[in-house]
Amino acid sequence: MSAVQEALPAVRGSRDATVRRFALTDAIFHAVTRAAAILVLVLLGGVAISLFAGSWQALSTFGFSFVTSESWNPVTEKFGALAPIYGTIITSAIAILIAVPLGIGIAIFLTELCPRPLRRPIGMAVELLAGIPSIIYGIWGLFVLAPFLQTTVQPFIISVFHGIPGLNSLFAGPPYGIGLLTSAMILAIMVLPFITSITKDVFDTVPPVLKESAYGIGCTTWEVTRRVVIPYTRIGIMGGVMLGLGRALGETMAVTFVIGNAHRISTSLFAPATTISATIANEFTEAVGDLYTSSLVALGLILFVITFLILAIARYMLMRIDARTGA
Amino acid sequence: MSTAASLHQSRKRRNGVMMTLCVAAAGIGLVWLALILGALLYKGLSGVSLSVFTEMTPPPGDAGGLLNAIYGSIVMTIIGIIVGTPIGVLAGTYMAEYGRFSKLTTVVRFINDILLSAPSIIIGLFVYELMVRPMGHFSAIAGAVALAILVIPVVVRTTEDMLNLVPNALREAGTAIGAPRWVVIRSVAYRAALSGIVTGILLAIARISGETAPLLFTALNNQFWSSNLNAPMASLPVTIFQFALSPYEEWQQLAWTGALIITLTVLALSIFARSLTGRREDK
Numbered sequence: 001m002s003a004v005q006e007a008l009p010a011v012r013g014s015r016d017a018t019v020r021r022f023a024l025t026d027a028i029f030h031a032v033t034r035a036a037a038i039l040v041l042v043l044l045g046g047v048a049i050s051l052f053a054g055s056w057q058a059l060s061t062f063g064f065s066f067v068t069s070e071s072w073n074p075v076t077e078k079f080g081a082l083a084p085i086y087g088t089i090i091t092s093a094i095a096i097l098i099a100v101p102l103g104i105g106i107a108i109f110l111t112e113l114c115p116r117p118l119r120r121p122i123g124m125a126v127e128l129l130a131g132i133p134s135i136i137y138g139i140w141g142l143f144v145l146a147p148f149l150q151t152t153v154q155p156f157i158i159s160v161f162h163g164i165p166g167l168n169s170l171f172a173g174p175p176y177g178i179g180l181l182t183s184a185m186i187l188a189i190m191v192l193p194f195i196t197s198i199t200k201d202v203f204d205t206v207p208p209v210l211k212e213s214a215y216g217i218g219c220t221t222w223e224v225t226r227r228v229v230i231p232y233t234r235i236g237i238m239g240g241v242m243l244g245l246g247r248a249l250g251e252t253m254a255v256t257f258v259i260g261n262a263h264r265i266s267t268s269l270f271a272p273a274t275t276i277s278a279t280i281a282n283e284f285t286e287a288v289g290d291l292y293t294s295s296l297v298a299l300g301l302i303l304f305v306i307t308f309l310i311l312a313i314a315r316y317m318l319m320r321i322d323a324r325t326g327a
Numbered sequence: 328m329s330t331a332a333s334l335h336q337s338r339k340r341r342n343g344v345m346m347t348l349c350v351a352a353a354g355i356g357l358v359w360l361a362l363i364l365g366a367l368l369y370k371g372l373s374g375v376s377l378s379v380f381t382e383m384t385p386p387p388g389d390a391g392g393l394l395n396a397i398y399g400s401i402v403m404t405i406i407g408i409i410v411g412t413p414i415g416v417l418a419g420t421y422m423a424e425y426g427r428f429s430k431l432t433t434v435v436r437f438i439n440d441i442l443l444s445a446p447s448i449i450i451g452l453f454v455y456e457l458m459v460r461p462m463g464h465f466s467a468i469a470g471a472v473a474l475a476i477l478v479i480p481v482v483v484r485t486t487e488d489m490l491n492l493v494p495n496a497l498r499e500a501g502t503a504i505g506a507p508r509w510v511v512i513r514s515v516a517y518r519a520a521l522s523g524i525v526t527g528i529l530l531a532i533a534r535i536s537g538e539t540a541p542l543l544f545t546a547l548n549n550q551f552w553s554s555n556l557n558a559p560m561a562s563l564p565v566t567i568f569q570f571a572l573s574p575y576e577e578w579q580q581l582a583w584t585g586a587l588i589i590t591l592t593v594l595a596l597s598i599f600a601r602s603l604t605g606r607r608e609d610k
Contacts, residue, residue, distance in 0.1 A: 022507035022510075023507070025507065025509060026507045026508050026509045029508075029509035029512070030421075030425050030508070030509070032417060033417045033418065033420045033421035033424070033425060034421050034425065034426065034431075035417075036413075036414050036415075036417035036418035036420075036421060037417075037418040037421040037422060037426065037431060037432070037435045038431070038435075039414060039418065039479075040418050040435050040438060040439050040442065040479065040480070040483060041434065041435060041438055043442065043476060043479070044438050044441065044442055046453065046457070047445075047449060047450070047453045050452075050453050050456040050457060051449070051452060051453065051456070053456065054452070054456045101352070102352045102355060102356065103352075104352075105348055105349040105351070105352025105353065106349070106352050106353045106356050108346075108349045109349040109350055109352060109353040110353070112346075112349075113346060113349060113350065114353070122353065122357070124601065125357065125360060126356060127597075127601075128360075128594060128597060128598075129356070129359075129360050131530075131533055131534075131593055131594070131597045132363070132537075132590060132593065132594075133536075133537020133538065133539070133564065133589055133590070133593060134537070134539070134540075135537060135539045135564050135567055135568060135586065135589075136363070136367065136537070136586050136589065136590050137363070138568075138571075139567065139571045139582060139583065139586050140363050140366055140367070142571060142572075143366075143370070143571075143579075143583075144362070144366045189359055189363075192356060192359075196356070220338055220339065220341075220342035221342055221346060222341060222342040222345040222346060223338070223342070225345075226345075243444060246444050247444055249446070250444075250445065250446025250447075250448065250449070251446070252446065252447065252448040252539070252540040253539045253540055253564075253568065256568075257571070257572070277446060277448045277540070280448055280452070281448060281540060281543055284452075284455075284543065284544045285543065285544050285547065297452055297456070300448070300449055300452040303446060303448075303449065304445075304446075304449050307444075307445060307446055307449075308441060308445075311440075311441045311444055311445070312437075312441060315437055315440045315441060319437075
């Protein structure tokens with residue numbers, strides 16, 4: 001091969017020189033690849049440092065009240081992050097509540113029920129769903145889902161829960177179509193593929209002999225799934241859920257379309273609200289004044305810290321599953 | 328006996344109910360996918376015409392195309408790939424070859440996986456602080472750097488995974504004929520893992536070609552034709568965002584058409600990428 005051809009004349013000359021040259025080029029290549037690997041660490045460090053530096057002005061001006069204050073007023077330059085934080089957490093939590101049962105259901109369907117020839121196409125369709133850019137979900141949510149919810153679903157729910165205390169404030173009108181619940185539904189569709197494909201992957205790690213012995217003593221498919229498969233893969237499923245949660249928390253474009261961008265905390269799930277990422281996307285280029293910009297970067301920092309923690313926990317859990325199957 | 332029989336019946340019934348629910352879950356997932364693609368095709372196709380690819384984005388209330396946005400997306404995607412891919416491949420090479428058992432690799436893998444799913448808007452903010460603020464203006468090159476940062480984790484991950492699949496016997500054979508480590512990596516490991524690494528790059532293209540959030544305040548947007556990398560540049564996703572939220576019907580129609588173009592591109596790339604490695608999985 002080319003390396004040998006390169007080496008031939010040199011071998012005739014001096015073997016030592018060749019060995020030295022090889023050692024040098026190898027050391028260079030080693031150093032270059034190592035530098036690239038370290039660059040990945042530097043990137044994440046750089047993100048953290050730049051966000052911290054950019055948000056310093058806002059954090060030092062408002063202190064701890066930045067995360068406890070609800071007011072967001074560019075005119076008087078009073079900024080508090082409580083409403084976006086609330087919106088982010090509520091939409092993501094509802095999205096996970098919708099997506100987890102669906103995702104686990106689909107994973108069970110794919111591993112236990114689906115006819116073999118259909119497995120690959122359906123599994124692939126689910127993964128394609130994951131590849132669709134979030135702006136597509138956003139435009140679909142705004143023009144298709146929101147009008148549908150506004151004209152049919154929401155008026156129905158509002159009228160049903162009208163007289164029930166508690167529920168009537170949770171589902172209070174008027175039906176805007178856009179708002180917390182619509183955003184949560186879009187997020188649920190978006191994280192569904194992640195949760196499904198990870199759950200399916202960890203289901204596949206269950207040793208067949210465990211399942212077979214359960215079937216052997218007469219268990220039904222559901223009992224095998226509930227008593228053997230799910231307990232065995234619990235950590236992996238949790239990891240997948242956390243990964244989906246991390247995605248939902250940071251998802252920007254899809255939510256920006258349908259959240260309504262209203263800086264207030266409302267008990268109704270039908271009310272327009274805002275999330276951290278939607279606030280940044282909507283207001284960053286229009287922010288006048290350093291304090292306004294800095295407050296938006298501070299929102300970014302909060303989002304970064306939350307998602308970093310969630311994703312770190314998710315990866316830790318998935319690594320434990322990997323370690324077990326590797327052993 | 329009757330209690331045993333009724334227990335058996337209730338267990339069977341419960342199994343039936345749960346399995347029906349699982350089928351229903353799969354049905355809901357597929358119907359949702361069909362609804363989205365259906366709406367996209369229905370609304371997007373009606374606006375597809377030659378002028379979409381030959382005319383500039385119009386002023387409000389006027390007919391026009393998406394040429395400058397498509398051009399901007401292609402330019403920034405290409406630069407992002409050119410910058411991000413070598414870094415990603417080299418880092419993946421270190422993790423799978425030189426440092427397979429080192430502590431650094433474990434840490435980098437962990438951090439890389441976090442970067443892989445980190446919110447892309449955060450990357451946008453980072454590049455804003457890193458490039459836009461010091462330069463004093465928005466620019467296409469800042470947008471391309473933001474995209475490159477999104478490319479890196481995808482390529483690192485696939486490169487490492489694919490190099491790890493290369494049998495060690497191949498490397499040992501290379502070393503046995505006297506080739507130094509880097510020649511073995513270049514001529515043996517890369518060659519064996521080529522289709523996998525290319526898959527990673529294609530998936531990275533698919534990922535960044537639809538990204539909007541990191542471009543919002545790096546490349547910004549541009550109503551006009553611009554090939555100046557040091558100036559704001561239009562991109563398809565940002566144009567869709569702007570047009571979809573506008574009250575003008577022509578703009579909304581162009582947004583749908585743009586959305587269809589992006590989705591078809593991304594789906595085609597993903598399917599092509601999977602078909603490259605799919606053959607190996609099937610055995």
